[in-house]
Amino acid sequence: MDDAAARVAALRSEDVAIAHLGIEVLEVSAGSVALGMIVAPSMTNGHGIVHGGYLFLLADTALAYCCASLDRLSVTRTADIAFLAPAPLGARVTASASVRALSGRTTICDVRVESEGALIAEFRGHGVVAR
Amino acid sequence: MDDAAARVAALRSEDVAIAHLGIEVLEVSAGSVALGMIVAPSMTNGHGIVHGGYLFLLADTALAYCCASLDRLSVTRTADIAFLAPAPLGARVTASASVRALSGRTTICDVRVESEGALIAEFRGHGVVAR
Amino acid sequence: MDDAAARVAALRSEDVAIAHLGIEVLEVSAGSVALGMIVAPSMTNGHGIVHGGYLFLLADTALAYCCASLDRLSVTRTADIAFLAPAPLGARVTASASVRALSGRTTICDVRVESEGALIAEFRGHGVVAR
Amino acid sequence: MDDAAARVAALRSEDVAIAHLGIEVLEVSAGSVALGMIVAPSMTNGHGIVHGGYLFLLADTALAYCCASLDRLSVTRTADIAFLAPAPLGARVTASASVRALSGRTTICDVRVESEGALIAEFRGHGVVAR
Numbered sequence: 180m181d182d183a184a185a186r187v188a189a190l191r192s193e194d195v196a197i198a199h200l201g202i203e204v205l206e207v208s209a210g211s212v213a214l215g216m217i218v219a220p221s222m223t224n225g226h227g228i229v230h231g232g233y234l235f236l237l238a239d240t241a242l243a244y245c246c247a248s249l250d251r252l253s254v255t256r257t258a259d260i261a262f263l264a265p266a267p268l269g270a271r272v273t274a275s276a277s278v279r280a281l282s283g284r285t286t287i288c289d290v291r292v293e294s295e296g297a298l299i300a301e302f303r304g305h306g307v308v309a310r
Numbered sequence: 311m312d313d314a315a316a317r318v319a320a321l322r323s324e325d326v327a328i329a330h331l332g333i334e335v336l337e338v339s340a341g342s343v344a345l346g347m348i349v350a351p352s353m354t355n356g357h358g359i360v361h362g363g364y365l366f367l368l369a370d371t372a373l374a375y376c377c378a379s380l381d382r383l384s385v386t387r388t389a390d391i392a393f394l395a396p397a398p399l400g401a402r403v404t405a406s407a408s409v410r411a412l413s414g415r416t417t418i419c420d421v422r423v424e425s426e427g428a429l430i431a432e433f434r435g436h437g438v439v440a441r
Numbered sequence: 442m443d444d445a446a447a448r449v450a451a452l453r454s455e456d457v458a459i460a461h462l463g464i465e466v467l468e469v470s471a472g473s474v475a476l477g478m479i480v481a482p483s484m485t486n487g488h489g490i491v492h493g494g495y496l497f498l499l500a501d502t503a504l505a506y507c508c509a510s511l512d513r514l515s516v517t518r519t520a521d522i523a524f525l526a527p528a529p530l531g532a533r534v535t536a537s538a539s540v541r542a543l544s545g546r547t548t549i550c551d552v553r554v555e556s557e558g559a560l561i562a563e564f565r566g567h568g569v570v571a572r
Numbered sequence: 573m574d575d576a577a578a579r580v581a582a583l584r585s586e587d588v589a590i591a592h593l594g595i596e597v598l599e600v601s602a603g604s605v606a607l608g609m610i611v612a613p614s615m616t617n618g619h620g621i622v623h624g625g626y627l628f629l630l631a632d633t634a635l636a637y638c639c640a641s642l643d644r645l646s647v648t649r650t651a652d653i654a655f656l657a658p659a660p661l662g663a664r665v666t667a668s669a670s671v672r673a674l675s676g677r678t679t680i681c682d683v684r685v686e687s688e689g690a691l692i693a694e695f696r697g698h699g700v701v702a703r
Contacts, residue, residue: 193356196364225324231386232367233327239363255362257519257567259390259652261698263675279682280694282656287694289672289682301673301680303696305519305654388650388698390521392567394544410551411563413525418563420541420551432542432549434565436523436650455618458626487586493648494632495589498625517624521652 183209183248190247197240200233204244210278212244218270228265231300234272235260238290238302241276246286246306249278253286253306264299271295274302284308314340314379321378328371331364335375341409343375349401359396362431365403366391369421369433372407377417377437380409384417384437395430402426405433415439445471445510452509459502462495466506472540474506480532490527493562496534497522500552500564503538508548508568511540515548515568526561533557536564546570576602576641583640590633593626597637603671605637611663621658624693627665628653631683631695634669639679639699642671646679646699657692664688667695677701 180188184207191197191204200222206213216237218229239255246253266272272294280287284307292300311319315338322328322335331353337344347368349360370386377384397403403425411418415438423431442450446469453459453466462484468475478499480491501517508515528534534556542549546569554562573581577600584590584597593615599606609630611622632648639646659665665687673680677700685693 190356195351195354195356196361197355199352220326221330223326224328225321225326230327230367230370231389232363232370235366235370235389236361236363239361239366255393257390257392258362258366259388259521259696261388261673261680262386263673263678280654280656280684280691282691285656287654291673298673298675303652390565390652392549394542394547411523411525411553411560413560416525418523422542429542429544434521452618457613457616457618458623459617461614482588483592485588486590487583487588492589492629492632493651494625494629497628497632497651498623501623501625501628517655519652519654520624520628521650523650524648 183207186247186250187212187244190244202237202240205273207248209248210245212241212248213273213275214241215271215273218266218268218272220268223268227268231262234292234300237272237274238292238300239304241274241290242288242304242306245276245278245288251286251308254309256305256307258302258304260300260302262300264297266294266299314338317378317381318343318375321375333368333371336404338379340379341376343372343379344404344406345372346402346404349397349399349403351399354399358399362393365423365431368403368405369423370435372405372421373419373435373437376407376409376419382417382439385440387436387438389433389435391431391433393431395428397425397430445469448509448512449474449506452506464499464502467535469510471510472507474503474510475535475537476503477533477535480528480530480534482530485530489530493524496554496562499534499536500554501566503536503552504550504566504568507538507540507550513548513570516571518567518569520564520566522562522564524562526559528556528561576600579640579643580605580637583637595630595633598666600641602641603638605634605641606666606668607634608664608666611659611661611665613661616661620661624655627685627693630665630667631685632697634667634683635681635697635699638669638671638681644679644701647702649698649700651695651697653693653695655693657690659687659692
């Protein structure tokens, strides 16, 4: 396991919420991270569709891990998300984060959220190095 | 219970995720909704701080209920959030949504997220009336 | 002229671009500023409609002046805008900024852009105190 | 001149504001457009720095031309921008737009704004096909 993967694994190992949701680390390299999750019953609304908040959470976690992969442990300052298509109960969802820009203590990451081969959300967030 | 409150209660009653997280409806009027939640262990990261995704989820739900209070059942198209302060395990968090603008099928809502009297996040989202 | 108005007038007086566009200060109080502008031919596209960039510029200036009104001279770090309706050549446009939140060196301002009594854009920006 | 370039040239030729600002089309292909502009005195504030609104305008125009390059003539519905560094009077600024996602009538474009080899702003906008 290289350094980027080791840093992400360390972050993942101590995170109660991420374990609770069954979020897995699929790929890590410096400046690029992919996470996966299955839509569980407890994540759905009355129509059997995942709450957008869980897609945001997955993407935001990908941002945090992406910053960590660069040894820039960060918290999210601002983020925006566009929801493009729904994901139903049982769907496998992946979030692929890549660095868009580095500027001082700020890291801008873009995260593509996909399910079953289709794009379902686009996320952009600003991480700021934690002091 | 007036019409706005009845519509929100109906939405709340059928929503598995919201019940699972213990999110409560504190106040409803037409165009204004407040929700409350306690930060549970399963929502925290390795430092005992709530994941931003759960604050987003709470705010996004407040947006959805706020649209419903106006009889404009909506899904979120885009949203952004700024995280201003952390909320620790056990903290009570509230999200207060109000309508900023109506434009065609779009409702722009602002949501203030507070904990223990302090502002911890600001959210703005665009709901679009579900067809 | 009170302190808030004096600070905004000082900022306005040295600003080439704002004078060039004929942007006027309509109202100032601490934490609240309104600006006005007429859509000139040089601001329009091929259909006689103002470029969104000029609405952004007007709103962003209102944010800067709003920060100055609080004696927090700031530059914009991030901003977002939603365009809701067009403004034609010759239309009078106003931008009304108010403070949404203060957090450390950051000021979050909301700006409502109106023309002839109708809402045409909603802007939110984060100013950060210039060092 | 291929179809994408012809569509962009047509849009450019009828646009008063873009000609007025001396904005040039540097590169066009289907789904990718680069524009250039020189910071003129009339674009600067009291410190000889370009107003962020002009960087937004340049980026937003790149988005519009990028949509046109795909034969999806669009207006901007929402956009956000992060300002990362200033551009002084006389600086050459370029905006490079590329398509991030297509979803129904919506085109999400990312625009990188650079000056003298440095990244100065990041823009993301949603164009919606004009009816």
